[in-house]
Amino acid sequence: MMINNFFILLRQELILSVLIFLLLFIKLGKDRSNENILNIINVALFINLAAGFCCMHEGSLFSGMFTTNALVAFQKNILNLAIWIISMQSFAWLKTHKHVIEFYILLLTSLLGMYFMISSGNLLMFYLGLEMSTIPLAAAANFDLTKKKSSEAAMKLIISSAFASGILLLGISFLYGTSGTLSFEILPAHLGNNPLQIFAFILFMSGFAFKISAVPFHLWTADVYEGAPVAVTSFLSVISKAAVLFAFGTVLYKVFEPIANTWYAVLVVLSFATILIGNLFAIRQENFKRFLAFSSIAQVGFILIGLSGSSQAGLASLVYFILIYVFSNLAAFGVVSLVSALTGKENIADFKGFYKTNPTLSWVLTIALFSLAGVPPTAGFFGKLFLLMAGAAKDNYWLITFAALNMVISFYYYLRIVKSIFMEPNEQPIQKLAIPVVSKFAMYLCVAGIIITGLASVVYDYIYSLSFGL
């Protein structure tokens, strides 16, 4: 159903904006305890998520600048879900933090930018959304106020993403120069095998690759992930990556459809390099956050394979995998963030003997890692397999074989952690941690998501019904 009602189509953005203003008012009002504020925010974020599921209509606003449909609304809901979980998980860290409200304002502003990016119907809008989502994040990365590494991470993030944005903008301007338009509707008709356009596309793609940290544009990832507070790291690795990938899928399938052969070749090369490098570097990491950074690079490589299938199943498996990735990665980050907030330990070696003292957390972490590795019955198995299935539609079996064998490498480094948790003795294991109720709830939510999203086929079928093919 096409409608042009401003309030219905923009409702997710409006709710979020109201939320941001609400936070400003709380800040201006009398002092409240952090716990109160956090509880209010968590409830508000849940309402935001629940409200997102109503009225998922199709339509466009501002003469095509802003478009939305059921798939876009669902993608935004995945982001809403993720930020709700992250917020609950960082409870232990934020409880004692001095600038809780500013932190949330930054994160939510960034999220708002992502909404506009996903919904954009014009490259200009797209670029505005992207920038709006990146700049607050650099500030948020600096939020471990006492740590030097944190400000280093913020600096690296802002410089590298400014560089990426520059490249992206150059690509966009070449596209404008050759076609005379920036609208997603009109642009495809002007695209062809014009060398300048191909060049523009490559620049555009590089900018993208930077944002999703695909190899060879991944170098900033590990340092930033390591330095930033865990909450920001999980935001970067899950939400920001997911949003860019969603936008990427739409742009590739809708706008660059006329040069599908070109981007297919680029995607293959990118995913090949990304999986391999991500995996090889992940093997040697000692810091848990760096480890998750490289493993998430490898995951992006898999997503690109699914995307290269260029079909309805390709887009569906992308969205499906990201939903699973939200649950699995956040479950892992949840445990890491708790351990880091309560003990300050962030190394993989610290997790030796973890099972003896914290059996529940160990199982949560183990299930999350299995899901990331793609082991049944966790959802990650289905997610990865469906990505490979979508990719195999192109009859490119050497790539599929390569990816499948790389799953074995990834299996090694995930199992290495499971081995530390369960099998290796430790003189001084992490002591038994008191888990805040909210964090516990978030963790159980993730585990439930990991189990149910896979086995219950309704989720995939629903996403499939929302998706469109090339």
Added chain:
Amino acid sequence: MNLSLLILLPLITALAILFSKGLKQIRAIGLAGSVAQLGLAGWILKLYMNERSNGNTTAYLFESNYSWFKALHINYHIGIDGISLAMILLTSFIVVAGILVSWTMEQLSKEYFFLLVLLSIGAYGFFISLDLFTLFFFLEIAVIPKFLLIGIWGSGKKENSAMKLALMLMAGSALVVVGLLGVFYNTGTFDIVEITQLGISVAAQQLFFPFAFLGFGVFAALFPFHTWVPDGHASAPTAASMFLAGISMKLGGYGCLRIALLMPNGAQEYAWIIILLATIAIIYGAFATMMQTDLKYINAYSSISHCGFVILGIGMLNKTSINGAVIQMVSHGLMTALFFAAIGMIYSRTHTRLVAQLGGLLKVMPFISTVFVIAGLCSLGLPGLSGFVAEMTVFMGAWQNPDVWHRLATIISAASIVVTAVYILRATGKTLMGPISNEHAVLTDATWNEKLAAGLLIIGILIIGIAPFLINQLIMPSTDILMAQFEKAITLK
């Protein structure tokens, strides 16, 4: 008859174990669940034989088919034929025996029994699947419990062995995935029944048969992908060794068999490679066993040799040899589980598995020693025990191929039995006969649970050994149907 019960029952058992407390409660639930499962398997056997004797000649019985991922044409399609039923019976025997020998597992008992039951869920689900996706799903479910069982409760360099096993098996499944995706994009379905009817193009078979077959071959310890077997088995705790050799390696054999029947042209074209690898595995496994000094390594290497017979039977591609392969899977499953159980019993008392440090155990542990001897004799193929029936059937089938190449492979493989006799008799003699050391002279014989476990497996071995027609009645109608389909598919192309 809804076959989902076969998954549901262990699932309930596993959940019940999670919510119970204390070793006594946990093992009681585990035993009750596994005995109920054995009863269920027996009941299915009765229903199955009824159907067949009523003249039902459909390839698979008790089928049910539900759509799972509709958009991708993935179904939860289950059903059984004689071959899968034989495997299900084998699994339920070994699970009961495995739970019984773990009766006194004090360390993290809840997790231990939970993982054992989880492993069996994977096996049951695998054997009843008629959809390649579900089949693969259950195959992978069984990998993680193995890793944790070996890594947490194992002995020796357990972490390394667990990692090696898990990675090699995952590499196997990676190959399987590629094969299965190839089949899917060639036929548009994962359904085994539909694929058999539609047929896969010869070109696709040539391309994807090696992937799928080798992938399952890794699970079945196909040479040169057998290296996970010795370390994995030797490091695992007793019940896990029994499950590994008795159930898990059979997943591979069964998978290879299904793939060979699903892609007849591929199987025919690559048969010579399969036979070559199987023959090498048989001979190499036998000679490698001769050099071992650790009882578990002896049994592990001999498993490579014995599983070679399964692959050989499949590679020979005729009714009798495939029958033989299936009987060998059942026989080897029972026999090797019994062997590992006996070794576990000895090790838990003497705390050594080195043949050189043992001796004269017959005097203090007559029951365990008898079990050991029976397992050994079954392994070397003594008539009256299951090993003889199985190997004989494989050889008879193999000999039906009249050309020199097949005959040569058969003769070489058959010659391995002599080597088997040497290492089995030597190990038995050194362990059980001769003088006994003073420390070992005070040890006690098997407890009731160990006797029960061993007795159960010995009954299985004897039934096949003395009355082979019983298992033949179960398997033969199905191999007849499958091989008829196989030959039809070959002549069509």
